[in-house]
Amino acid sequence: MEASAKDHRRAIVFFFAILISLGIAWKLAKELEILYVSALFAVVLMPIVNSICKLNIRGWRPSRAIGIVLMLLAVGLSLSLFFFIALPPVTRDLSQFLTDLPQRIPVAVAKLKHLPMADKLGLDTVAQKAQGAIEATASYLFTSIPMWLAHIFDIVTAAFLCLYFMLEGEHAYDFFLSLVRTSSRGRLDQTLRKAETKMSKWLLGQGLLMLTLGVTSTIVFLIFHIRYAVLLGVLMGLFNIIPVAGGIITMGLVCIVAALDSWTKLFEVVAFYLIYLNLENALLTPRIMKSSVDLMGLTVLVALLVGTALAGIVGALVAVPTAALVVVLLDEYAVKRS
Known part of the structure; x- marks a missing residue:
């Protein structure tokens, strides 16, 4: 009976400890987010x-310390x-672009009206809605600047924490491992270090692929x-982090801009992207990403x-x-256990 009472007391104490921990985590959600982001960037940069x-x-x-300073300088x-x-x-x-696009929409609509069945698509209504969406987007971009400036303190805090994690993160890592059972500590250590490398x-x-596409696209677009x-x-480089969908979105925008000038430019842009896509899949991706973790496109998109x-x-x-x-x-x- 006495042992049973002790077990009940332990269960009650454990239950309330979990509730208190969840309450503290909810209260400090923003601070925990900054800590996690700082620690993750420290792991990636180390x-x-x-x-x-x-x-x-x-x-x-x-x-x-000198290595961190040199990296920061770079x-x-x-x-x-x-x-x-x-x-x-x-x-x-x-x-x-924001200045010209409202004026170029009627020109694009006039061109599209020459296509078969264009009169049944309601192009005038679509053009009005598109123009309203553009104006709303431009207004949001300018009105949201103060909101972005309000996050500067959080960015500075995360940067300093990242530096401290790079300088003294091993002590925190060793303390974390000390909380794990000795029999499981070695395996967890190897897994986390493998994850760090991956x-x-x-x-x-991915950064190299984004940089390659961004620079190549800019040069080709300037030539054309x-x-x-x-x-x-x-935009082509930045959106390349989103598998498949990122390329489709940016290429759709590029094709629209090129088509507003001439069908020849549209053909040139499409030809360039098809050639680059084949070269990336055949040469760049296998060479650059061969030693990285194998993440499916769906995994990246969901993440x-x-x-x-x-x-x-x-x-x-x-x-x-x-992810x-x-x-x-x-x-x-x-997977390995099963």
């Missing part, structure tokens, strides 16, 4: 820091180049004299949708690395 620390310059090897230089070289033409093209390689490979070439090239729904753009940024982590854990503890 292989780069480790590679820098392995450099041997006449017998001198950079320490971890990131800062890359961002500076983007903001000073790529961002101004992108902003100019976006402003010109996540970093996937992001690096496509309107808003820089903006469309950047992006869930991450965006839970935490907006921040959730989208960490969605795919989180890679989940895939590795499932492969180790569910």
Whole structure:
């Protein structure tokens, strides 16, 4: 009877401890989100820091702190180049696009009216709705600027936490492992380190594919004299993270812009994308992504949708690395066990 009473007390204490923990987690949801994002980016960036620390310059090897500083300098230089070289033409093209599109919609409708059965499609109504949607989108972009500025403090906080995780994250990692049973500790350690490598390689490979498509598209669009070439090239690169759907969306937009000028430009754009798509599938993807975790397109798309729904753009940024982590854990503890 006495042992049974103790078990009941333990169960009650455990129940209320779970409730209190869930309540604290709900209350600190934003702070926990920042901690998770910081830790995840630290995990993804640490292989780069480790590679820098392995450099041997006449017998001198950079320490971890120096490796982090060098990585930050490289990131800062890359961002500076983007903001000073790529961002101004992108902003100019976006402003010109929003200005020109309402005026070019009637021209596009007039062209489409020459097609067979066009009179039954209600093109005038579609044009009015499209123009209203464009104006609403432009208004939202300008009115949401203060909301974006309000998140600057969270971004700065996450950046500092990421630095601390890279400097002292091993101590927190060792403490986490100490909470696991000794018999299971080694396996979990190997699985998490494997997930770390896979996540970093996937992001690096996907980043290279996005950069390749963005730069190639911008150059080709400039050669073909496509309107808003820089903006469309950047969008092609960014949306390449979304499998299949991202390419369809951006190519649809590019085709519309090209068709408004001439059918020849439309044909050139479609031909370029088909050639690039075949080269990417045959050469680039197998070489760049061969050592990364095998994520199905559906997995990436679902991860992006869930991450965006839970935490907006921040959730989208960490969605795919989180999916890679989940895939590795499932492969180790569910697939291999079965």
